[in-house]
Amino acid sequence: MAETPDRDPLPSDLLGAWELPEPPAGFADRVLARTHPEEQDDSDGWLGRVAAARPSSFEGTPKDRRWRLVLGLAVAAAVILVGFVRPSWPMEGERTIVSRASVSLGDRGVAVAEAGSSLRWSVDWLGRVAVEQTRGRVFYRVDPGGRFEVHTPHGEVVVTGTCFDVDAYVGTRVAVYEGDVVVSNEHGQLTLAPGDEAYLERGHGPRVGGPRSSEASGGSGATERPEVAERSEVAARSEAAGGGGVRASARPAVEEPAPTGSTAGSELEMARQCAENGDCSRQMWVEPTIDQLRELGRCGRVLVDTPSFMADDFTFTPAPESSALALLSESEHQALEKTARTFHRGVGERLEPLLGELGMGSALIERLSPAQRLQTALALVDPALKDDVRRLVSRERAGWVEAPEDLAALDPGERVIRLYYGLGTEYEQRLAAELGAEVAGDLRGLFGGWLEKSSESSGGCRDLEPSGVSPGR
């Protein structure tokens, strides 16, 4: 995962609050009217070019206006003709999915998006569909026709008529059920057939199967790995339950953790990549082995997973738990939601005095939501202190040093960081108290940890500390 070692200290909620209008419809057509005027009669975006081939502030002379009138009439006539021969109408849209939803993508495509997914799409006059899936899990059904492409942060998926799943989280997983799909990024391209599954991640070409780390750990066929089987089972159950709150069968199998102290060489190599480059598998978020934790400790790296509602409470949802609602009974679902809301509010309350200690006025703190409080508090902590705490926590997790017993005696900045690092486990414990440890663990493990994942490094790896030797605080 790419890191941004020097993030802006302003709270990201505040930065995000400065919203701008989306680029206006037809903008690309207007640009192409200037760059490719010779292709005016090409069907690729011709209407937008004719209709708006001018800078937006262009006033025009009377002669220009006459021409525009003539062009306008020509366009109107063309629209009528095109209406008969081209049934697709251009459309654009954008949605952040709060709970499972179907999204119509023009005449040819339907996307079934799980909670937490974010989609932006456009359909042109020829019915070609371009989807930007920045995150989340989405099932697509596409009728044969023009080009259909899905862009994710990790690469592109291009299809001509098929059903397929795209999960865009740490990497992008593409599973094909029908038809042919081409996945690509700047490092390569791969053609997938029904039953195939591929994984896209930054810095690597697409590969058949799961993440590099999964393959390295000895997985055989793409569809035979436990993780894949688990996901397919979950998807099938979710489909069977129609997105409702009925548990269809047993809970998904959870991967067996590697035996402590006997990590295979490939697993250790995987851990090294994670520790040194941030290229981490899902398993390392949820069930790291002690050897993997030591690798992380050597590099001062901490893997953090946080419930998504602690990152954005404007779209409050207990995702990704809601993605697994098919696994839960109605009463379990209600307990889950209640626990999530209580936890969300409680974290906000705990952050109130910490923000005060960090110098923020109470009037402002009261205006901030729990997620805003968390992000603000994190932004207020001195970066050097963050690095120190990160390195310290990574060593504690590796078992080299004891965690402090009296948190109240710590610097408020350190308490903020420790609170943040502990949210994922704390939330799982709260859920375990309500739903049982098995359910809570399954929910957290379903997507390899809670949805908001980050891999934070304090910078630089050192020689491995001998086991049992405490480097001290």
Next chain:
Amino acid sequence: MAQTANTARSSRSELSAECLGAAQRGEARAFRVLVRRYERPVFGVLGRMLRPAGLDHLVEDLAQETFVRAYRALPNFDPAKGARLSTWLLTIATRLAINALQRKQAVPLRGPEPFDGADQRAERRALGQALESAAAKLPANFRAVWVLHAYQELTHDEIATALGIEVGTVKSRLSRSRRILREALAEVWDG
């Protein structure tokens, strides 16, 4: 959490080499994909540069100009030299915005709306307006550094290259920009 912010602000990968190559050869469809791919960050930079100065009406013109200039220079763009296409486009957009800001007489800004504690979305809008007003206090060159860093996540080196200044200057402008923003926002919050 870091990833969340990254995802929200700059989640897209660069254009594929195949598509870039086609656009460089002048293929209209490929260039259209390029425009669609990068129009959002380009509008983002231009909007955040120009809106605080009351020059919203120039945003689309300059966005068009950005892509037209990019198209003309595209055959010379060489990703093998380490430049990212997105950074290159943002460089063009930022320089156009700075030129526009230096040419035009800025109009007075509207003040931020008061907070409405009963409505989170209203509060979010008010926060956004407060930040926009605060950004208006930054000189164009400072605002460019801050916008490229905070919203486009360009590195210090990339910003230095984009604006033709030293890395040290980037850091000092960033630091001063943040201080100005903090002070301006503190006034709004305390008020």
